[in-house]
Amino acid sequence: MKKSFALLGALLLCSSVSYAQFTLSGQYRPRAEYRHGFKQLPSPGQNAAFFVEQRSRINLDYNSENYDIKIVLQDVRVWGSQPQLVISDGATTTIHEAWALLKFNETVGLKLGRQEIAYDDHRLFGNVGWAQQARSHDAAVLQLSPNGAKIHVGLAYNQDGARLVGNYYSVSSSYKTFQYLWAQKSFDNLKASVLLMNLGNQGGDPLINDGTTYFQQTVGGRLTYNMEAFTANAAIYGQFGDMPDDGNTSVKGILYSLDVAYKLTDKHKLFAGFEHISGNDESDPSGAVSGENNAFNPYFGTNHKFNGLMDYFYVGNHNGSVGLNDFQFGYKGAFTDNFNTTIAAHLLYADGEVFNSATSQPEAMSKSLGTEIDITANYKVSTEVGLAFGYSQMFGTETLVDLRGGDKDELANWAWVMITFNPTFFTTKENKE
Secondary structure, eight states: OHHHHHHHHHHHHHHTTSSEEEEEEEEEEEEEEEEESSSSOOOTTOOOEEEEEEEEEEEEEEEESSEEEEEEEEEEEETTSSOSSOSOOTTSEEEEEEEEEEESSSSEEEEEEEEOOOOTTSSSBOOOTTSSSOOOEEEEEEEEOGGGOEEEEEEEEOOSSOOSSOOOOOOTTOOSEEEEEEEEEEETTEEEEEEEEEEEEEESOHHHHSOEEEEEEEEEEEEEEEOSSEEEEEEEEEEEEEOTTTTOSEEEEEEEEEEEEEEEETTEEEEEEEEEEOOOOTTSTTSTTTTEEOOOOOTBSOGGGSSOTTOOSSSSSOTTSSOEEEEEEEEEEESSSSEEEEEEEEEEEOSSOOBOTTSSSOOBOOSEEEEEEEEEEEEEOSSSEEEEEEEEEEEEOHHHHHHHOSOTTSOEEEEEEEEEEOOEEEEEEEOOO
């Protein structure tokens, strides 16, 4: 904490001697959740879970003519997870962001450090803002904006720490390296973006070869068409390369989607969409037998946003599985300037074949995984305070039970309430004389 106060003092001093703006803001976001069948169908007699988890942030923003700096101090904890007489906060308090943006001119900048990376609808790169911890990367991002376009080139190379020998990377649920190009351009009612990413994950025995890096490529793009009452979005991405299993399995996956929305009035609209995420047959979930993994992986997406809010798919699960076909439709409306609600239904199907594991000679099962209903509501208390509520229910099938366990006849539901405070504690702007 002493270092944090010293940094704050230095930024305040800088803001008083040159053209700059310094802002000290924060966020306090507790969320209470009731879970009975969240992420997985419940078993008979299974007790529901209830807890309160909160995120607390202090944001330090310093903006000047030649560079910007942002530091986000973050604490995430479940109420009661520590004793009242606590000695150490452990890993609950972290630095979520710490980056500097060097501005070469009005159209070229270089952003260095720990940062959120989010593009388009957050399908492949998102900050996972729903999760209290959220996601950030240690990376360098070159930002270009020629002729109204946006072009970002990102680079990352991860290591456990400063070392004298070797480069094997052992941090779980992370990657060794990536390089990507993202570009976006608007044309009247049309907006187009492309993404090319090369992602490296390590495999092999670190004691023998220091870990070989195997690369997978994701290539694709997204189109958005927007008129007064009608909007449409279409996207397609392919994945290629090698799995980190000594190169024995190749990757050939695809994701494509289409969604449309129609405004009934300025405050009420209907929407519908379809998303296909390729997968493998249940008999060969990783593709190791056939030598080809057809399961598309939305690596860094805000996956909670897609395929149902109960996180049955691609939120720390379902990767390398049977894939997904998601048909969705719903309604979103604002009843006052401060209150809006969304009701959405997801009809969920497997892409690959699912086989009945309970029979002596497994037979193909229905590809239907279930139907999820999501209801959310938001109320704006003030410019800095907001309330949000939600209720979701999954109606699972025998196929979902075969894949994930649980009991389809048990009530699988989830409810939550969240309040968010986003105060600005202090802001100043000085002009250089």
